[in-house]
Amino acid sequence: MGYLEELLVKEGLSLVGKRVSRPDALDKVLGRPLFTADKLTRGMLWAKIVRSKYPHAIIKRIDKGKALGVPGVLTVLTAEDIPGENQIGYAIPDQPLLAMDKVRFVGEPVAVVVAENEEAAEKGAELVEIEYESLPAVFDPLEALKPVAPRIHESGNIATTTIIRKGDVEKGFREADVIVENTYKTQRQEHAYLETETVIAVPEINKVTILACMQSPWLIRRMVAKVLGYKQSKVRVIELPAGGAFGGKDDMIPMIAPIAALAAVKTGKPVFLMFKRDETFEASNKRHPSIIRYKSGATKDGKLVAVEIEIIYETGAYANRGPFVLWRATAHAAGPYEVPNVKVDGKLVYTNRVFSGSFRGFGDPQIHFAAESQMDELAAKLGMDPVEFRLKNILKPGLTTTCGQVVDQSVGVEEALRKLAEKINWEKRKREIEEYNRESKRKLKGIGVACAYHGISTSRGAPDWSAAAVIINEDGTITYKGGICRLGQGSLIGHAKIVAEILGVPLSYIQIEGPDTDAIPEARPTHGSRGLMTGGTAAADAASKLRRNIVRVASEMLECKTEDIEIKDALIYVKPDPSRNIPFSEAAKELYVRGYETAAYGFYRAPKRFFDPKTGLGVAYGVYVYIVNIAEVEVDTWTGQVKVERVHTAADVGKAIDPDLIEQQFHGAIAQGLGLTLTEDIVFSDGKILNNNYTDYVIPTVKDRVEVPTVVLVEQPYKGAAFGAKGVAEAALIPTPPAITNAIRHATGIRFKELPVTPEKVYFALKKRRGEKS
Amino acid sequence: MNETGNLKIKFTLNGKPIEYMVKPNWTLLDLLRKELSVLSPKEGCSRGDCGACTVLLNGKPVNSCLVLAPQIDGKEIVTVEGLIEDKEFKALKETFIEKGAVQCGFCTPGIIVSAVALLREKGNPTVQDIEEALEGNLCRCTGYIRIIEAVKQAAEKLQKTS
Numbered sequence: 043m044g045y046l047e048e049l050l051v052k053e054g055l056s057l058v059g060k061r062v063s064r065p066d067a068l069d070k071v072l073g074r075p076l077f078t079a080d081k082l083t084r085g086m087l088w089a090k091i092v093r094s095k096y097p098h099a100i101i102k103r104i105d106k107g108k109a110l111g112v113p114g115v116l117t118v119l120t121a122e123d124i125p126g127e128n129q130i131g132y133a134i135p136d137q138p139l140l141a142m143d144k145v146r147f148v149g150e151p152v153a154v155v156v157a158e159n160e161e162a163a164e165k166g167a168e169l170v171e172i173e174y175e176s177l178p179a180v181f182d183p184l185e186a187l188k189p190v191a192p193r194i195h196e197s198g199n200i201a202t203t204t205i206i207r208k209g210d211v212e213k214g215f216r217e218a219d220v221i222v223e224n225t226y227k228t229q230r231q232e233h234a235y236l237e238t239e240t241v242i243a244v245p246e247i248n249k250v251t252i253l254a255c256m257q258s259p260w261l262i263r264r265m266v267a268k269v270l271g272y273k274q275s276k277v278r279v280i281e282l283p284a285g286g287a288f289g290g291k292d293d294m295i296p297m298i299a300p301i302a303a304l305a306a307v308k309t310g311k312p313v314f315l316m317f318k319r320d321e322t323f324e325a326s327n328k329r330h331p332s333i334i335r336y337k338s339g340a341t342k343d344g345k346l347v348a349v350e351i352e353i354i355y356e357t358g359a360y361a362n363r364g365p366f367v368l369w370r371a372t373a374h375a376a377g378p379y380e381v382p383n384v385k386v387d388g389k390l391v392y393t394n395r396v397f398s399g400s401f402r403g404f405g406d407p408q409i410h411f412a413a414e415s416q417m418d419e420l421a422a423k424l425g426m427d428p429v430e431f432r433l434k435n436i437l438k439p440g441l442t443t444t445c446g447q448v449v450d451q452s453v454g455v456e457e458a459l460r461k462l463a464e465k466i467n468w469e470k471r472k473r474e475i476e477e478y479n480r481e482s483k484r485k486l487k488g489i490g491v492a493c494a495y496h497g498i499s500t501s502r503g504a505p506d507w508s509a510a511a512v513i514i515n516e517d518g519t520i521t522y523k524g525g526i527c528r529l530g531q532g533s534l535i536g537h538a539k540i541v542a543e544i545l546g547v548p549l550s551y552i553q554i555e556g557p558d559t560d561a562i563p564e565a566r567p568t569h570g571s572r573g574l575m576t577g578g579t580a581a582a583d584a585a586s587k588l589r590r591n592i593v594r595v596a597s598e599m600l601e602c603k604t605e606d607i608e609i610k611d612a613l614i615y616v617k618p619d620p621s622r623n624i625p626f627s628e629a630a631k632e633l634y635v636r637g638y639e640t641a642a643y644g645f646y647r648a649p650k651r652f653f654d655p656k657t658g659l660g661v662a663y664g665v666y667v668y669i670v671n672i673a674e675v676e677v678d679t680w681t682g683q684v685k686v687e688r689v690h691t692a693a694d695v696g697k698a699i700d701p702d703l704i705e706q707q708f709h710g711a712i713a714q715g716l717g718l719t720l721t722e723d724i725v726f727s728d729g730k731i732l733n734n735n736y737t738d739y740v741i742p743t744v745k746d747r748v749e750v751p752t753v754v755l756v757e758q759p760y761k762g763a764a765f766g767a768k769g770v771a772e773a774a775l776i777p778t779p780p781a782i783t784n785a786i787r788h789a790t791g792i793r794f795k796e797l798p799v800t801p802e803k804v805y806f807a808l809k810k811r812r813g814e815k816s
Numbered sequence: 817m818n819e820t821g822n823l824k825i826k827f828t829l830n831g832k833p834i835e836y837m838v839k840p841n842w843t844l845l846d847l848l849r850k851e852l853s854v855l856s857p858k859e860g861c862s863r864g865d866c867g868a869c870t871v872l873l874n875g876k877p878v879n880s881c882l883v884l885a886p887q888i889d890g891k892e893i894v895t896v897e898g899l900i901e902d903k904e905f906k907a908l909k910e911t912f913i914e915k916g917a918v919q920c921g922f923c924t925p926g927i928i929v930s931a932v933a934l935l936r937e938k939g940n941p942t943v944q945d946i947e948e949a950l951e952g953n954l955c956r957c958t959g960y961i962r963i964i965e966a967v968k969q970a971a972e973k974l975q976k977t978s
Contacts, residue, residue, distance in 0.1 A: 063913050063914060063916070064913070064916060064918065066918075066921070067912065067913040067916075067918040067921070068909070068913060069921075070918045070920075070921025070924050071896075071908075071909050071912050071913060071918060071921075071924055071925075071928060072856070072896060072900070072909075072925075073855065073856025073857070073858075073895070073896040073897070073924070073925035074855075074856075075855040076921070077858070077922065079849075079858070079859060080855045082850070233956075234954075234956055235920070235922075235956055236858070236860045236866055236868050236920070236922040236923050236954060236955070236956055237858070237860070237920070237922045238860075283920070283921070284920060285858070285860075285920050285921070285922025285923075286920045286922060286956050286957055287920075288956070318862065319860070319861040319862060319863070319865075529920060530919035530920025530921065530922075530957045531919070532919070702916050703916075705916075706916055706919060706957075706958065706962070709958055709959035709961050709962065710919060710956070710957045710958055710959050712959055713956075713958075713959030713960070714956070735861065735863060735865060736861055736863075736865035736866055736954060737863075737865050741954060741956060742959075742960075743951055743954065743960075744946075744947050744950045744951055744953070744955075744960045744963070744964065745947050745951055747959055747960040747961060747964070748959065749961065750959070750961060
């Protein structure tokens with residue numbers, strides 16, 4: 043039996059599956075200096091980015107003279123100072139580190155001022171003179187698609203396209219008794235993490251070290267090496283805990299660490315670079331705005347027969363992660379249902395606005411908003427209950443996804459939906475609400491359901507792996523070196539629980555260390571809900587290797603067979619006679635004395651998968667996390683205000699390594715989904731963002747909080763991961779917008795197809811329905 | 817004020833008297849973080865929106881990014897570093913950890929400072945009191961559910977022990 047199979051059947055677990063209090067909480071409560079900005083020391087230089095004020099313009103001339111005259115300013119760096127490649131495009135090489143000949147959005151980095159202090163850096167940045175020749179700009183993706191539109195890139199305004207052709211949609215629609223067709227739109231969302239992007243670069247001899255909040259240490263290493271013209275071994279990246287990340291720091295830190303590194307290498311001094319809040323709003327990636335035309339057909343007995351979907355995702359000035367975001371949306375376009383005939387066409391479109399990118403859900407919230415709105419509209423047309431209609435079509439083992447992938451294991455969406463509906467008494471609750479609404483004059487209540495699925499980690503058969511390291515110290519303590527970043531989600535706590543479980547020691551024995559590219563091989567990024575699953579499996583691999591050594595040395599010490607050794611609570615004993623025992627620490631010391639290996643690297647490798655880009659068919663993801671949300675709302679028909687009273691949630695998590703950490707992720711994801719649904723929207727004027735602060739860009743406050751009274755965890759294990767666990771960090775956000783808008787539909791009868799659903803929109807929609815003029 | 821426009825101010829920081837030469841445009845947050853290496857107040861927005869830099873000024877919670885350093889002359893400043901032995905803080909510390917009210921932790925010191933001020937004023941706060949006390953503290957990770965529970969439970973703990 044391999045170690046993964048052994049773990050799946052392991053009995054008497056002491057940590058896995060149990061709630062623990064977070065080992066990182068105390069330092070955070072005490073406000074200890076954990077974060078990048080807390081590491082600022084005297085003698086560090088300040089870097090300030092000079093940004094484009096134009097949405098689309100040619101750079102005619104850059105004059106550094108006045109800036110260099112500011113006392114304390116040491117240097118001003120532009121594209122021509124870059125020793126390596128001036129290219130940081132992630133999927134497509136379309137994005138310079140510092141703009142060279144032209145700028146494509148307001149906020150694009152053009153130069154960087156390096157000074158002895160913050161004031162001088164800021165003053166210098168104001169005095170860098172850049173002469174532009176303004177070009178016509180395009181701010182709307184539909185405009186950008188027109189042949190007359192200004193060209194943002196030489197290749198045109200379409201960054202990439204996607205397709206899926208499964209079955210025959212024309213035949214499918216001929217079989218349909220009901221057809222629903224709608225266009226949905228979603229907006230640009232800002233991550234709004236409390237800690238802005240912050241990087242420290244320290245020049246070493248022939249080397250440079252980066253310290254930062256981050257999600258992708260090895261990508262940062264690649265980007266810094268590329269920009270400086272260094273070998274990867276000459277760049278060391280050390281991860282520091284992030285004050286929130288949500289995908290934003292996955293894209294952004296690899297784009298700004300090279301700027302800090304360039305400044306450090308040019309000046310020979312450590313450099314500190316921190317975005318101000320308005321910079322984060324104006325120049326950091328956002329959730330892709332979308333326009334989705336969605337046509338669905340079902341038979342009168344409630345079977346989905348076809349979907350035809352056109353997706354436009356606006357990527358802004360640069361493609362960044364857009365091709366992967368669009369692909370993910372395409373691959374999940376039909377929702378967690380089996381649909382025999384699927385046609386999807388996706389376009390990723392450039393505009394002269396800040397680039398889009400990774401954000402919790404990575405393209406799936408937008409497409410599920412459309413897909414799950416359609417499901418309720420079909421159910422309404424069929425006169426069917428939304429839960430009942432979904433259950434008739436829901437994915438089960440042996441059925442196929444949007445892109446024809448047969449899902450064979452850990453497909454607990456049916457169980458999640460059934461259990462949640464039962465637990466909250468869906469039918470009864472719905473009836474109670476309808477009765478309430480018959481009596482109520484001003485306030486209307488509603489209940490809505492939405493399901494979602496989300497492929498874990500990377501897609502389309504791309505190679506995927508992770509790594510970790512475990513050291514058993516001479517006193518029996520364990521150092522765990524994770525490859526997954528600390529964003530607040532607690533993946534490394536999950537890993538440490540896995541390591542402690544396998545080695546038979548309490549969690550307090552494990553010292554958790556974040557990624558360091560000089561300490562472990564590449565573990566790949568912390569995104570795609572992969573941190574726990576891929577990193578935790580690598581941790582289990584390393585711990586399993588060391589357990590074998592501990593068992594061997596203990597069997598020598600206790601003079602028994604290795605099969606008879608058991609380890610629990612750091613005590614190693616002989617199963618048939620537990621009085622024969624030694625502490626874990628003694629065995630640890632003996633590992634060193636007797637020459638056993640005391641450290642091990644662990645690896646995770648995704649199984650090889652097949653994917654055909656020509657049809658969009660194949661194995662898109664190794665495994666999916668499934669989630670169901672049920673939202674209850676109250677709509678004030680006088681003001682248009684929507685109050686989300688509660689969201690119930692259920693998910694197939696494979697195996698809950700820590701049910702409490704999972705619940706924490708659900709809470710945060712639902713809150714972010716709430717903001718996406720009701721309030722958050724980036725507003726522009728001529729390409730410039732107007733609401734570049736927390737006053738004008740409204741994220742949920744404590745008063746907007748949504749209770750999550752019901753959490754159901756379904757555990758259908760995934761055999762490819764340690765203990766069968768899948769990731770959950772993004773999951774609960776994805777069905778939140780459609781669950782809420784389906785509830786609003788239930789309350790008011792009105793289908794909102796554009797996010798955010800602001801009080802104004804609700805107010806005027808209600809007024810229009812009453813036949814009043816606005 | 818001297819000829820450079822700098823001012824000498826006297827104040828107490830976490831119970832210790834301090835005299836410091838400050839520039840008139842420094843904020844209290846700059847003074848704490850950059851000059852005095854008091855790092856529990858975090859810089860999140862620099863305009864009083866997020867509450868990550870909340871400290872106690874004469875016992876009242878304020879955004880230290882909105883207070884100019886010269887304004888604290890003769891006043892008392894308390895940060896998390898100065899609350900370690902405080903009974904409200906200790907109760908909150910325990911319940912924030914027990915309840916899992918901490919994720920990334922960037923907003924946590926500011927929230928706890930606001931909560932300390934609340935619990936000193938109201939021993940038995942309602943949920944509405946807690947909401948009002950924490951309205952100026954943004955958190956993007958937790959959805960606030962556990963934070964409310966932790967403050968409520970800390971209040972109950974303190975009630976029992978008093």
